Amino acid sequence: MSLPHALLGLIRYRPATGYDLKNTFENSIHFFWNAALPHIYRTLKQMETQGWIVSNVEPGEGKPDRKVYRLTEAGEKEFLRWLSQPPENPEPRLPMLVKVFFARQMPVREFKEHLEKWRAHYAGLLEKYEKEVAAVIEQYSLRYDASEDACYWRLTLDYGIRQAKMVIEWCDHALEGLQTAATPPNGLDAHNPG
Amino acid sequence: MSLPHALLGLIRYRPATGYDLKNTFENSIHFFWNAALPHIYRTLKQMETQGWIVSNVEPGEGKPDRKVYRLTEAGEKEFLRWLSQPPENPEPRLPMLVKVFFARQMPVREFKEHLEKWRAHYAGLLEKYEKEVAAVIEQYSLRYDASEDACYWRLTLDYGIRQAKMVIEWCDHALEGLQTAATPPNGLDAHNPG
DNA sequence: TCAATATATGTACGCGTGTACATATAGTCT
DNA sequence: AGACTATATGTACACGCGTACATATATTGA
Numbered sequence: 446m447s448l449p450h451a452l453l454g455l456i457r458y459r460p461a462t463g464y465d466l467k468n469t470f471e472n473s474i475h476f477f478w479n480a481a482l483p484h485i486y487r488t489l490k491q492m493e494t495q496g497w498i499v500s501n502v503e504p505g506e507g508k509p510d511r512k513v514y515r516l517t518e519a520g521e522k523e524f525l526r527w528l529s530q531p532p533e534n535p536e537p538r539l540p541m542l543v544k545v546f547f548a549r550q551m552p553v554r555e556f557k558e559h560l561e562k563w564r565a566h567y568a569g570l571l572e573k574y575e576k577e578v579a580a581v582i583e584q585y586s587l588r589y590d591a592s593e594d595a596c597y598w599r600l601t602l603d604y605g606i607r608q609a610k611m612v613i614e615w616c617d618h619a620l621e622g623l624q625t626a627a628t629p630p631n632g633l634d635a636h637n638p639g
Numbered sequence: 640m641s642l643p644h645a646l647l648g649l650i651r652y653r654p655a656t657g658y659d660l661k662n663t664f665e666n667s668i669h670f671f672w673n674a675a676l677p678h679i680y681r682t683l684k685q686m687e688t689q690g691w692i693v694s695n696v697e698p699g700e701g702k703p704d705r706k707v708y709r710l711t712e713a714g715e716k717e718f719l720r721w722l723s724q725p726p727e728n729p730e731p732r733l734p735m736l737v738k739v740f741f742a743r744q745m746p747v748r749e750f751k752e753h754l755e756k757w758r759a760h761y762a763g764l765l766e767k768y769e770k771e772v773a774a775v776i777e778q779y780s781l782r783y784d785a786s787e788d789a790c791y792w793r794l795t796l797d798y799g800i801r802q803a804k805m806v807i808e809w810c811d812h813a814l815e816g817l818q819t820a821a822t823p824p825n826g827l828d829a830h831n832p833g
Numbered sequence: 834t835c836a837a838t839a840t841a842t843g844t845a846c847g848c849g850t851g852t853a854c855a856t857a858t859a860g861t862c863t
Numbered sequence: 864a865g866a867c868t869a870t871a872t873g874t875a876c877a878c879g880c881g882t883a884c885a886t887a888t889a890t891t892g893a
Contacts, residue, residue, distance in 0.1 A: 447737045448879085454741040464841055477736035484880055486843060509841035509887065528745045532753050533734045534760050540727045542671035542795045543641040547648040549788040551722045559726050566728050594743040596816070601736045604809050611805045615798050622790070642849085658871050678850055680873060703857065703871040 447533075448480055448488050449497070453516065453524040456498060458589070460515035463489055472581050473598070476574075476605055489514055497523050545619075557623060564616040571609040578602055641727075642674055642682050643691070647710065647718040650692060652783070654709035657683055666775050667792070670768075670799055683708055691717050739813075751817060758810040765803040772796055 451474050455466055463486045470480055480488075492498050497520030503511045516524075541563060548556045579602060586595035645668050649660055657680045664674055674682075686692050691714030697705045710718075735757060742750045773796060780789035 447734045451737050451740075454737075454744070457744070462841075463843090474737060474740060477731045477733040477740075479730050479732065479880085481881065483843075483882085487880085490843095505841075505888090508839095508889075511841070524741075525744065528738060528741060529749055532738065532756050532760075534757075535733050535735065536673050537671045538673065538732065539671040539729050539798075540641045541729065542798060543645050543648075543668060544722060544726065545791055545795050545798075546645075546668060546671075547718075547722060548791040548794075550648070550651070550719065555723055562726050563728075566726075597739055597742040600742075600813050600816075601739050603812070604733075604736060604739075607805050607809050608802075611801050615801050618797065619794050622794075656871075657873090673850085675851065677852085677873075681850085684873095702859075702869095705871070 447478055448484070449492050450524060450527045451478060451480075452485065452488060452492065453497060453520055453527075456514055456516050457521070457524060458591075460501075460513050462511045462513055464511075472585075476578065477601060492520070496520070553623060557620060560616050560620055560623075564613055564620075567609045567612040567616070571606060571613070574602060574605045574609065578605070641672055642678065643686050644718060644721045645672060645674075646679065646682060646686065647691060647714055647721075650708055650710050651715070651718060654695075654707050656705045656707055658705075666779075670772065671795060686714070690714075747817060751814060754810050754814055754817075758807055758814075761803045761806040761810070765800060765807065768796060768799045768803065772799070 451470075452466055455461065455469055455474075461469070463482065466489075467480070467482050467485055470485070474480075489498065489500075493500055493514070496517055498514045499517055500512050500514050503513055505511055541559075544559065548559075579599075582595055582598045582602060585598075586592050645664075646660055649655065649663055649668075655663070657676065660683075661674070661676050661679055664679070668674075683692065683694075687694055687708070690711055692708045693711055694706050694708050697707055735753075738753065742753075773793075776789055776792045776796060779792075780786050
């Protein structure tokens with residue numbers, strides 16, 4: 446799993462609380478790795494036990510106390526070790542393709558609706574990537590003087606854009622194929638004309 | 640989660656044991672949804688408890704007994720309900736992109752090696768898809784007279800092919816970008832020339 | 834005034850799932 | 864003769880992670 450190392454990498458930029466990390470996560474790594482708040486807190490605790498980070502409670506004025514974590518030398522070492530590690534290939538987990546696999550068993554009209562929903566979802570993602578996310582990267586790059594890092598952030602964004610475009614093209618291709626096939630001879634959706 | 644419904648769909652084609660299902664899985668759904676043997680047995684037991692399937696032990700001659708599962712009416716109903724359900728969008732989980740995000744922190748040479756390994760992995764997948772998997776689909780299509788289903792199986796294969804090609808192109812794009820940038824001014828890998 | 838939201842920290846529970854282990858038979862290869 | 868592979872069924876354990884819940888303060892909007 447990548448979460449501890451993702452957090453290690455973010456804390457390495459600058460010390461942070463669990464809440465801080467959640468916010469940073471939502472603007473970046475969130476797009477290719479999930480993490481809910483309770484999960485982040487839990488992982489931070491484990492990481493402290495392992496000696497990768499240490500915490501320091503800063504009393505909050507009016508607001509709740511802030512438990513700020515920073516990297517230890519062991520954490521730094523572990524992070525770099527993980528980075529140099531040979532790549533882990535993602536194991537595919539695409540629930541939508543499971544439905545496609547069995548789509549013969551559903552009315553064609555319904556399957557088309559599914560395809561159109563997927564298309565819309567990825568079209569929305571694509572727009573978000575090209576507008577919001579691209580802007581956030583430039584923001585962070587300027588705010589923290591991180592133009593060197595930003596090159597790599599843009600690479601992850603580029604992956605997302607290509608992925609979204611690929612799915613959109615695949616949906617269009619699938620919809621075209623269904624159009625020419627029209628109603629299949631078995632007449633599965635004959636009871637739903639039009 | 641999709642596993643119970645994937646199994647429901649496979650058992651619907653014809654009654655099967657856990658072991659049968661594992662083999663069928665490896666030739667099909669395996670490419671977009673994972674399932675190990677213990678997981679399949681566990682899930683079958685849960686599905687029987689829910690009344691979606693029933694088992695029938697066939698004594699094996701010489702070989703171990705076969706516990707053959709077949710669909711109930713409730714299982715049939717649940718499967719079709721799941722199929723018609725609005726699509727679940729995959730939550731991205733791409734450990735390799737997490738490394739890309741922090742790649743500024745590693746020597747460029749090492750990052751290039753990572754990219755080349757990813758490229759090789761997806762090139763291998765692409766070849767497997769275009770040769771083996773395409774052939775397996777035609778085999779199943781003929782053996783079980785399932786040319787109608789095969790259209791949809793080919794759609795999932797087409798997705799895999801597009802995905803693999805996309806990642807390969809992204810890797811090439813990234814490698815090009817690193818080539819022109821040459822060694823970055825910070826000289827992170829200056830201690831490793833050549 | 835009441836509700837919602839942001840800041841900030843967590844605990845408890847349970848599900849999904851991966852890895853390792855246990856068991857038994859038959860055939861094949863070295 | 865011994866090792867390995869295929870057939871066939873599972874159990875046990877542990878980890879990752881998502882959901883719901885608990886707590887406390889300050890500000891904003893209806």
